[in-house]
Amino acid sequence: MHWIDILFPGVWVHELSHAFACWIGGVPIHQIEVSGHSGKVVHAWSSSRNAWLIGFAPLMIGAIVSFLLFAWAKDVIVFNPGAGVLGIWLGFSIGFHSIPSHQDMLNIPTSIGRQFHLLWSGERSLLMKLGKTVVYGLIWPLSLLMVGLAWILNESILFRAVLGLGLFVVAG
Numbered sequence: 001m002h003w004i005d006i007l008f009p010g011v012w013v014h015e016l017s018h019a020f021a022c023w024i025g026g027v028p029i030h031q032i033e034v035s036g037h038s039g040k041v042v043h044a045w046s047s048s049r050n051a052w053l054i055g056f057a058p059l060m061i062g063a064i065v066s067f068l069l070f071a072w073a074k075d076v077i078v079f080n081p082g083a084g085v086l087g088i089w090l091g092f093s094i095g096f097h098s099i100p101s102h103q104d105m106l107n108i109p110t111s112i113g114r115q116f117h118l119l120w121s122g123e124r125s126l127l128m129k130l131g132k133t134v135v136y137g138l139i140w141p142l143s144l145l146m147v148g149l150a151w152i153l154n155e156s157i158l159f160r161a162v163l164g165l166g167l168f169v170v171a172g
Contacts, residue, residue, distance in 0.1 A: 062098025
């Protein structure tokens with residue numbers, strides 16, 4: 001365990017969110033690793049639907065957990081300031097680390113491309129292949145846009161801080 005793991009536990013929530021999404025989608029997990037300020041969940045190949053779920057799980061779960069911690073901390077801080085401050089710090093750390101990483105987003109178009117290849121190399125009807133090609137053709141550019149957006153958001157400490165503070169304000 002590293003001192004950053006203690007000061008910023010949001011990395012743990014981020015990686016455990018990926019693992020939870022893998023579990024929900026039935027995707028086997030090979031390794032979970034958290035070290036310092038980063039981590040990874042190595043899992044088997046998944047469908048494009050599961051890739052979206054796994055990629056965005058930290059944002060969805062992190063935002064919910066962060067919001068709940070902020071709401072709890074605001075109720076508790078009056079009669080237990082230490083617990084309130086701890087709740088605010090945990091909420092901020094989790095919100096700060098809830099942004100999907102570059103790799104989280106890159107896994108989505110990679111999975112779509114793999115699914116597309118498997119579709120055309122398999123023994124499906126031409127009608128099925130053409131229909132799914134249209135669907136993949138629509139979601140693949142969207143996934144590339146999400147990769148670009150994740151790249152920008154990951155490079156912005158300011159955006160991460162605004163996300164954490166925004167969840168705090170919304171928690172009322």
